[in-house]
Amino acid sequence: MARGGRAGADLTRLSAMRADIASIFDAAGAARVELETLQPADVMLDLYGEDIRARAYLVQDPVAGEQFLRPDFTVPVARLHMEQGLSPARYYYDGLVWRRQEPDVDRPTEYLQAGIELIGGADPAAEEAEVFNLIRSALGDLVDRVITGDLGVIFAAIDALSVSEVRKGALRRHVWRPKRFHALIERFANPIEPNPSQTALLSQSSVERRKVIADAGKFVGLRGEGEILERLDILDADAAEPPLSASDRAMIEAVLAVSGPSNEALAELRRICPRSMAPALGRMERRLDALAAKGIEASDLSFDATFGRSLEYYDGFVFEFRAADPALPPLGGGGRYDKLTAKLGGGAGSTAVGGVVRPEAMNAAETGA
Amino acid sequence: MIKLGLPSKGRLQQQCVDWFAERGLEIERAEGGREYSGRVKGADGVELVLLSASEIPRELAAGRIDVGITGEDVVREKIPVWDQKVRLAAKLGFGRADLIVAVPSVWVDVDTLHDFDAAAAAFRKRHGMRMRIATKYHNLSRAFFRDAGVADYQLVDSQGATEATPLNLAAEAIIDITSTGETLNANHLKILSDGLILKSEANLCVSKTSTASVTDIEAFLALVS
Numbered sequence: 001m002a003r004g005g006r007a008g009a010d011l012t013r014l015s016a017m018r019a020d021i022a023s024i025f026d027a028a029g030a031a032r033v034e035l036e037t038l039q040p041a042d043v044m045l046d047l048y049g050e051d052i053r054a055r056a057y058l059v060q061d062p063v064a065g066e067q068f069l070r071p072d073f074t075v076p077v078a079r080l081h082m083e084q085g086l087s088p089a090r091y092y093y094d095g096l097v098w099r100r101q102e103p104d105v106d107r108p109t110e111y112l113q114a115g116i117e118l119i120g121g122a123d124p125a126a127e128e129a130e131v132f133n134l135i136r137s138a139l140g141d142l143v144d145r146v147i148t149g150d151l152g153v154i155f156a157a158i159d160a161l162s163v164s165e166v167r168k169g170a171l172r173r174h175v176w177r178p179k180r181f182h183a184l185i186e187r188f189a190n191p192i193e194p195n196p197s198q199t200a201l202l203s204q205s206s207v208e209r210r211k212v213i214a215d216a217g218k219f220v221g222l223r224g225e226g227e228i229l230e231r232l233d234i235l236d237a238d239a240a241e242p243p244l245s246a247s248d249r250a251m252i253e254a255v256l257a258v259s260g261p262s263n264e265a266l267a268e269l270r271r272i273c274p275r276s277m278a279p280a281l282g283r284m285e286r287r288l289d290a291l292a293a294k295g296i297e298a299s300d301l302s303f304d305a306t307f308g309r310s311l312e313y314y315d316g317f318v319f320e321f322r323a324a325d326p327a328l329p330p331l332g333g334g335g336r337y338d339k340l341t342a343k344l345g346g347g348a349g350s351t352a353v354g355g356v357v358r359p360e361a362m363n364a365a366e367t368g369a
Numbered sequence: 370m371i372k373l374g375l376p377s378k379g380r381l382q383q384q385c386v387d388w389f390a391e392r393g394l395e396i397e398r399a400e401g402g403r404e405y406s407g408r409v410k411g412a413d414g415v416e417l418v419l420l421s422a423s424e425i426p427r428e429l430a431a432g433r434i435d436v437g438i439t440g441e442d443v444v445r446e447k448i449p450v451w452d453q454k455v456r457l458a459a460k461l462g463f464g465r466a467d468l469i470v471a472v473p474s475v476w477v478d479v480d481t482l483h484d485f486d487a488a489a490a491a492f493r494k495r496h497g498m499r500m501r502i503a504t505k506y507h508n509l510s511r512a513f514f515r516d517a518g519v520a521d522y523q524l525v526d527s528q529g530a531t532e533a534t535p536l537n538l539a540a541e542a543i544i545d546i547t548s549t550g551e552t553l554n555a556n557h558l559k560i561l562s563d564g565l566i567l568k569s570e571a572n573l574c575v576s577k578t579s580t581a582s583v584t585d586i587e588a589f590l591a592l593v594s
Contacts, residue, residue: 045499045523046499049499049520049521049522050511050514050522050523050524051511051515053507053511053524054508054511102450103449103450104450104453169490170487170490173490173520174518174520177518177520179516179518180517180518181518183518187483194480195480195562197477197480198477198478198480201477201478209477212477213475213477216474216475216476216477217473217474217475217557218473218475218536218557219473219475220473220475220535220536220538220556220557220558221473221501221535221538221540221541221542222492222496222538222541223473223476223488223492223500223541227488227491227492227495228475228476228477228478230491231478231479231484231487231488231491232477232478234487235478
């Protein structure tokens with residue numbers, strides 16, 4: 001977008017492009033929705049954590065409190081669906097999102113997104129292939145490269161480790177923070193000595209522990225004695241747990257290193273993954289079959305196991321389309337986010353997969369602007 | 370002519386005055402001491418501007434003062450991309466304060482950020498909200514926790530008496546500056562063993578955006594070095 005707004009021939013092209021994209025989503029049977037611009041801050045903060053404050057614009061309402069200008073459509077659509085949704089449902093939308101950028105980075109803080117979300121479907125592989133294909137069709141010949149990943153494979157690899165549920169939980173929680181994730185793997189493989197005061201506590205009875213806690217000071221804040229005792233029990237169990245085995249560590253690191261054409265990636269995963277990961281690999285295979293049925297060959301689809309780990313709420317298949325010009329932002333992308341619907345809805349949640357395109361990036365790719 | 374910004378009152382102002390005096394410069398406030406201006410005896414072409422200490426980083430970043438004295442903590446907290454706007458020319462040896470993460474002393478199970486992160490995850494499950502950390506250093510706190518990979522926390526704004534927020538049940542932990550740790554102890558808090566975010570002290574800072582002559586600024590820096 002030129003500084004100041006959209007106008008002239010640029011706006012004409014952009015409008016035609018948006019109409020074309022809408023007709024593609026419309027033909028797929030999706031219902032058009034318009035979403036609220038202001039999203040409740042507490043919902044967004046609970047989903048994304050404090051970092052969202054550095055990436056989205058916060059506005060103040062004297063009554064409603066803090067609100068974010070929507071930084072994407074996925075959460076607003078999922079909220080709308082939970083409020084009034086049918087199931088299964090498919091929605092499409094087209095509008096502005098706002099993102100704060102690092103002060104020294106020249107990226108747009110306001111841009112258009114047009115996308116589609118399929119919620120509550122019964123055939124995940126087919127729906128993933130359908131969304132991928134719709135986004136690909138909307139982008140047409142502007143696409144130079146596509147990259148895919150599957151966070152479901154990473155979660156399955158965590159499940160397959162011979163470690164306690166506590167350690168698995170810690171790894172699952174930090175899948176989206178690769179540096180911390182690898183620090184945890186290292187810590188589980190080569191446990192570090194706790195400090196002497198913690199070590200002393202580990203050998204004590206709960207009566208003794210209560211006394212140590214009482215001697216340590218006054219309770220301030222809302223974290224109570226029960227929570228401290230509970231964590232000491234967890235530390236006990238953790239100290240007694242054997243280190244992560246070399247073979248487990250090698251397995252998860254090998255899974256995360258898989259990269260290449262999807263057919264080769266799947267073959268490699270089948271070779272290195274334990275049998276318990278068969279369901280996750282089966283889902284990947286069914287998706288590749290569904291994509292092949294739409295004329296997209298697995299050998300043309302690059303896969304990178306670590307792709308999608310910065311994309312917060314995605315928990316399964318993820319994809320991104322890029323233009324030839326590396327200076328342009330991604331033209332489009334999307335993925336599966338089943339767990340997000342559970343977090344928003346409070347219940348078991350629904351299957352959910354969606355994708356977006358960025359009309360302005362498409363326009364720039366087309367015109368070289 | 371260059372503009373020198375100093376705190377308009379308090380202990381920090383006195384320390385600045387003493388620091389210049391040791392270098393043969395006398396900070397002289399305008400007649401009566403009411404007006405927030407004055408001059409620097411012993412240095413030609415230096416205009417004195419007295420400001421609220423918290424405004425000095427902003428004025429440096431905007432180039433409205435050329436040289437100023439303020440803490441490294443506020444420079445880093447308040448100025449986006451600070452290193453493009455301000456140069457830290459000299460550490461002055463006073464105004465020392467550590468920006469730290471502190472938790473209740475009674476948390477005998479929490480010694481490191483790793484412990485804190487695990488406690489925060491359990492806290493969220495039990496209380497249905499993210500662990501609250503009171504601070505006025507929002508940017509430094511967020512960057513530190515992002516780098517450490519701590520999740521499930523929330524920052525609660527606190528512009529003063531931050532150490533008391535856990536006692537008032539308004540927060541579980543704090544991120545604040547401390548010099549001796551006495552206030553932390555008195556408020557039943559302890560510092561995490563890897564919870565040091567920044568060792569700060571007063572710095573002589575030079576604006577990178579001001580239009581003053583580089584020669585004048587360098588001459589002044591040479592005079593006080």
